[in-house]
Amino acid sequence: MSGTKYTVSRDDWTLHRKGEIDRQRHREKVREAIKKNLADIVSEESIIMSDGQNIIKVPVRSLDEYHFRFNFKKQKHAGQGNGKSKVGDVLGSDPQGAKQGKEKGGAGEEPGNDYYEADITIDELAEMIFEDLGLPNLDPKKKPELSSDSVEFKDIRKKGISSNIDRKRTLYEALKRNALSGKPGLRSITQEDLRYKTWDMTVKYESSAVVLAMMDTSGSMGPFEKYIARSFFFWMVRFLRTKYQNVQILFLAHHALAHETSEEEFFTKGNSGGTKCSSVYELALKVIQERYSPADYNIYAFHFSDGDNLSSDNEKCVRLVQEMLKVCNMVGYGEIEGPYYYTSTLRTAFNKINNPEFVTVSIRDKSGVYPALKKFFKQSS
């Protein structure tokens, strides 16, 4: 006999939930952090280019556990080879190296690759982004084609799921039963007394709507400008399709000429050539006139450009936008400020228009996409 005592046992651990609970809390914090950083995350390349991938990785810096530590990249580390290592052998390279050139500013002390990456589905992210977005100025009088689902608790039944117990009615039933048996008051609650709420899915019809996505694809729109415009439209399309069932979206691209494109083409193809923004407004007006009667439809138009328009065309644009305002619930114009300085941009010309239904934004960098979404789709309360 060894003299040392020992026991061995196997307990029931099913109630030990601490790890799971703290994990949940961590997850909550990740969500909060993502919400706080939506502006940066919205235009993450990995999302816009994700091509339907469902789970994406989002960098969350604020969940790092900060403490005083050494600069990892300036430290000497130890490793172990397989017997043949030599001084000068390369063990690995930082992927950051290649990217560094592309990123503007911010380089330097940021260690870059060691932040926490949260997994999130695009749907979850979309939900956060769209939480308080909506189509503004929706006019309910128009043809009700646009529907959205809603859940309503309408009925009371004797069977149901326990989270839906209707406490008030259950107590009432118990009281009633006791009173009937001649012993008024509340005693025990029996299976018989339980009442449950049940819900119905109801389709809430809203007015029908059509949204015109208009993008400048001329030569002056560089990769950055196009990327910004597409990020915006990416979320816009997703948002409209998530929240409304029958909204129609038309895609119009233009350089000196405007044409209607397929959704895929709109998001992938580049063009070149000169710019005449009026062309797209003309096309929009034509489309509206031919296919979407303002009496039946809520009409929205959003145009993104770098503002580098043929200056003789600017006046015409102003006139056409005013035309459009007569038939649209809202017209939005987003200008992406490129690296060049233009004395006269389309936006300057648009300053003349004084109509609350005409909304403009300027976007300087990636973090401007989210505010633009919020400005254009401000819920009218």
Added chain:
Amino acid sequence: MADDLILVEEAIEKIISKAKEFKLDFYDMYFEICPADIIYTFGAYGMPTRFSHWTFGKAYHKMKTQYDYNLSRIYEMVINSDPCYAFLLEGNSLVQNKMVIAHVLGHCDFFKNNARFKHTSRYMVESMSSSAERIRSYEFKYGRDQVESFLDSVISLQEHIDPNHYIKKEKKQVKTQKKNCSGGCGKCVIKEMQQKDSPYDDLWSLEKNDNESCSGKCKREQNVKKFPEKPEKDMLLFLLHNAKELDDWQRDIISIIRDEMLYFWPQMETKIMNEGWASYWHTRIMREIDLDEAEAIEYAKMNAGVLAHSRVSLNPYYLGLKIFEDIEKRWDSPGEEEKEKYGRPGGQGKQKIFEVRATENDQSFLRNYLTKELVEELDLYLFRRIGYDWKITDKNWEDVRDGLVNNLTNCSFPYIVVEDGDYNKQGELYLKHCYEGVELDVYYMEKTFPHLFRIWGRPVHLETVLDNKAVLHSYNGDKHSRKYM
């Protein structure tokens, strides 16, 4: 199920008596078989009973994900306690369990006998549980978010304790300088004598007019006293005692985290030795118990997994094991030189490794016992970042050994001391990083400052070195600033 338990019990019985034959010395053992989730929880928290915090949830998530994707697997978890708690992974095969049990006994022997563990509380399971209970009660009382964010702050500074605080400090001496008092002031002399330690100290307090001494004429420098008198390594203790605006519950939290860190510290500073020792013993013991062929193959596979190494990090199990084996060999059959120079008679291998396990920590272990031959045999090297590449820069055995030893200083955390708790005479906190050739991560430093500020309540400063120049980083609760000194 019950049969399993009986088999495990038999194995334990056998392995314990084998370990005893080998003169391993451990506490009574308490084995618990539990599911993976639970082992991962314990792994993330370091202790089954520890308080709740999202950072543990994060660690747990990471470990669990790796497990779910089969990227890594821990087989066991041992706790430095008396009796010693060890958790075995449910679903381990019997051979796996045998190896784990043998390994665990090695750990427990190490916990019980290594000098660094001498002062660790063997009742930490219980005290962490009661701390967790208190923290939970604070959450009820003051709100979860408030308690959580205070924990965030304290945790961000948790490495800054003094693991040597059990070593007796020199006696405190109040510095009283003789400046301005040319001896004419009798009361000063009395006061000074008072401050000398003597068996009659208490007599001096009979002197009634204590407060009136030095009533002006004698301009003894009052402010010469530094605060703290000597640079203070135990930042948490300093904050606990001196941060002005903390509530009792906040001080309690600081002291909880500090106690837990003091408990975990010896494990961090003996990682290589402890894993090496446990691996050494599971190898020895497994060799002596009967395994059938299938078991032997399974064991060999698993053992190879445990001892596998990577090019960019060292495997403590492997490194520690190799050094222990090497020591044993060299003391059992010393070379001619060793015989002559050190008078090593030979045959002392076992005795020597038991002595080493009792007296060293990782730093001294490597410094004293990592030899040229071992560095070459294991093909150890140093590497660092050059441009965007990570390159091997050094294979000279002494450089490699010293590099390793240096990296382990202060458990690889920056050594930072509290230099002044009344900086600028405004109660600001002045810390100093004892720079030893490696710069701090500035981004992280700036993100840590707000935590420090939240606890101290006044501007905080940290002196360190960047690009070979002394620099003072400051944070005033609002902005960071940096100036070269």
